[in-house]
Amino acid sequence: MSRDSSSGRFGGSAWRRSKQEPKNRSFLRELPLLIGIALVLSLLVKTFLVQAFFIPSESMEQTLHGCAGCTGDRILVDKVSYRFGEPSPGDIVVFRGPSSWTPEAPPPNQGVLGRIGGFFGVPQASEKDFVKRVVAVGGQKVACCDRRGRVTVDGKPLDEPYIYENNPVKERAFGPVTVPEGRLWVMGDHRSASADSRAHVSDQFTGTISVDDVIGKAFIIVWPPTRWNFLGSGG
The missing domain is CATH 2.10.109.10 (Umud Fragment, subunit A)
Known part of the structure; x- marks a missing residue:
């Protein structure tokens, strides 16, 4: 009984990690794009406003x-x-x-x-x-x-x-x-x-x-x- 329960806990932790990792990778992929957009907006403000x-x-x-x-x-x-x-x-x-x-x-x-x-x-x-x-x-x-x-x-x-x-x-x-x-x-x-x-x-x-x-x-x-x-x- 305890083994099953322990397996459930470990399995649940692994599942949560597997859900978080794609989100983290997705954010890291999008970060350069977000920085680029911020820099372009800053340049446009300086140039025109x-x-x-x-x-x-x-x-x-x-x-x-x-x-x-x-x-x-x-x-x-x-x-x-x-x-x-x-x-x-x-x-x-x-x-x-x-x-x-x-x-x-x-x-x-x-x-x-x-x-x-x-x-x-x-x-x-x-x-x-x-x-x-x-x-x-x-x-x-x-x-x-x-x-x-x-x-x-x-x-x-x-x-x-x-x-x-x-x-x-x-x-x-x-x-x-x-x-x-x-x-x-x-x-x-x-x-x-x-x-x-x-x-x-x-x-x-x-x-x-x-x-x-x-x-x-x-x-x-x-x-x-x-x-x-x-x-x-x-x-």
Whole structure:
């Protein structure tokens, strides 16, 4: 009686193992497919919807934190909005710098894994990408300064509460520059540490950048957690 019972138990265990093993093998076969689908979806999101970026320099302090030679804030950039409209004054944009623009800070060495991660949307710092605030758009005339040292657009002074450590008034002068259609005049919020449109007025586009070179609009700081915050136009 006990032998039969023991056989039943052993037989039952073997039966359960035989049912589980095909399931485990099936999952292992499907795992590469699931990983591949996840990577493709990540690539599609990065290409068409949202992309993450590092802030490698101090040119947008204190709106965005960064430092030379290190990685600062991580931001997400909306790549959809500008498919249906163009950047507006006050927007914080990430763009591919013209050939005449040189990096403001060397990005940290990401290594092989970092470069692979960047292909699938992990935040990367690039010498070719810049983040600045749109100050004037095509057809507008931008200059500095009025009697209070403020930037003017079409003769009207801007209220810019986000400016950090600005230059003395006597060192702020530029323009006037009329922004060509399809181009943007951009400046960093840390005016005394930003090599922006002002630093490139002698190039063929008088310091402006093409709307077509804009990657997207920065809309949120996602890292570090203590810096989590939405970025609206105008700071």
